[in-house]
Amino acid sequence: MTIRTHYENLQVTENASSEVIRGAYRYLSQRWHPDKNPDNKAEAERITKIINEAYAVLSDPQQRNEHDLWIRAKREHIAQSSVNNQSVPPPRQVAPLVSPKGSSSARKGAAWGVVAGVIGFVIFAAAAAAGGKSSSQIHFNITTFIFYVVAGAIVGAWGLRR
Secondary structure, eight states: OOOOOHHHHHTOOTTOOHHHHHHHHHHHHHHTOGGGOGGGHHHHHHHHHHHHHHHHHHHSHHHHHHHHHHHHHHHHHHHHHHHHOTTSOOOOOOOOSSOOTTOHHHHHHHHHHHHHHHHHHHHHHHHHHTTOOOHHHHHHHHHHHHHHHHHHHHHHHHHHHO
């Protein structure tokens, strides 16, 4: 539940100076003057009445002070009623769209990436072993294994963070 204040009616903040209030009043009263809105004269008259009432209150220091006290009392009442109302559900926790660095899902992604890297290496090594390779090619296979594992870990972790 919200309350409508004279500050909102004049489109100024609650700590606005009297000059700002006067300027907002002049601007809005010219904008909504019934003579400048012949197509919607009834609405312009309604809004002009609201603007005039708001300016009358906010331009008088005593009335403005009373209005500020009224706003505070309304806000306290709203706050109290929301505390006493047990039917209000607690705020919903929203999971972030992006996993933070080092989160468990990123570690799981890295683990699955390592598994995918090992599987890729096994397939590559089986194909190489079928051809009877030399020791230099075995070193190449070890380098390839490390590449597949590291690349798999990076891709797996990156994919789950997106």
